[in-house]
Amino acid sequence: MFEFKWLEDFMSLIELGNFSAAAKSRYVTQSAFSRRIQALELWVGVPLFDRSSYPIGLTEHGNKFVPYAENLLNQIKVTKEDFSLASLKTDNTVRIVCLHSFAINLLPNLLAQFNNQLSHLNISINPSVQGIDNHFQTLLDDSSDLLFTYNMIGMRPSISLENKLEKHILFKEKIIPVISPDLLKNHEDNTPWPLLSYSEHTFLYKVVNQLTKSISVPFSQVFETTLSESLIEMAINGIGVAWVPMHAVEKELIKGTLVTAFTEYSDWTIQLDVVCYHSKANSRPAVLQFLEEIHSLKN
Template sequence: MDTKWLLDFVALAEERHFSRAAARRHVTQPAFGRRIQALEAAVGTPLVERGTSPVTLTGAGRQFHALARGLLAQLDEGLELVRGEENALETPIRVAAPHALASRLLLDLLQAGAGGCRTAVEVMRVDEAAEALLDGRIDFVLGFDVMALMAPPYRHLALGDGHFLLVSAPGSAGKPCFDPRVSSVPYLRYSADAYGARLIARHNADAGLQLAPVFETSMCQLLAEMALRGQGVAWLPDALIEHELAAGRLAAVAPGILRIPYQVRLYRSPARQGEAAERMWASLEARLAGNWRLLAPWRAQLADADPA
């Protein structure tokens, strides 16, 4: 198998057009097509769906794309080591996370696992992150329960769990200034396509609450900022607002009752990653085996049912 075939295939997977990929690789389109066919013959299975525009990869093609990127990254690292270059092993660990987890939690993860290695972080929607992982454009996805990635051949580490809590700015005596169990209150809600909206719907968490929507977004951080400004109540993951809860800048409404469990996982493809990414995965596996957790539920008030 020729290394240039791997470079050709990665270019095709990224460009999604034979003509653009051929131009990027500085070869004619017929020659480029023959090289892709030679690669498929060497692999022993079709990697590209013919007749689609833009080009799409087969299931095997998606897996091979991740493998090809990993092999090329390892080759680059090895060549840098042989040459004695100072930046050897500097291929960054590529991590994607949704807005809800692109916070202190993500930084804590990188500090615990990356060991000072270069990292590149992409903030994207969960479905986009899953697609990027499937395509081999990133090494890891930090996310909630991503069903498409929880089944083999993909692998994941359970990093910890927590709760979405219904919170508002505090009123008198530190209690929430809004209580939708008692009267209608302004509701800061997720867009319908956001993970938070799907989670709330799955648990029917809004049932019995008097909520009047006044603001909508897919971004947890904006909901948190609106809640901090006293604009209403919002369901927010405790990992995002832990410090605000501890400082009394946000107050949870009946946290012993109004809470939705979630888990945070780190996902990866089955293909071997670059050396730095593999070390990070192994380091996190070892820490988890020793009962380390990246996060745990915010428990300061969970025993208090906070009756109206």
């Protein structure tokens, strides 16, 4: 699927002449930037850059592609300005990008606490954007107003981007081990606990894996996924023990379909700060009011 940001990547690489500088200017890692350039070349069907030269140069096909890229970017800019610039000043929509589990549980629970304070706002939540670099990019290109995420290594903006964003620390989230009552009761002593794990490329995998590798209790991984919701369903069905966000299992803990595992080890509960980012350039009244209410709830 073609993405217009590839065209901006293309023009940035032409201007700066090397992948490292271009990636920095686009606020993404060099590996992510390189993948996006490769995706553009795959979509066009021909190599656009001669990677054997320094600074990197265009191929014959790349030179022919430049006017097309410039024309498309100009049309996109004009279209966006025509349809959004005036309306955003009075628009009551607050656009939020976030993790999938945040959209299902955390944000609905958080918004419910506002009662009628935000009833005149239209809250739009988008959990479909993949990759934290892309999350931050939506704030810069004004396709999102706010980003909700965890304050942890790998989920923070680059140093070059920090001065463009404002961070609000909201509250602490617990990542707790949960298990079905039957599995807890029937698990045999001196045998490994079946572990339901996040996939290796997810952010929660890093913090959970670091913990499970450091404790003395043996685990045997039996399942992995990118989604907390899948881990929770597997845990409910007695397949294993999983570390999941507290906000995602509150109902299950109340109903008793899940219980907290390893209650004798309080330090096996992981605590992470939930934070909200927004662009300093975004001063829309609806966004500022939303942030004001968030702060009042925190205090």
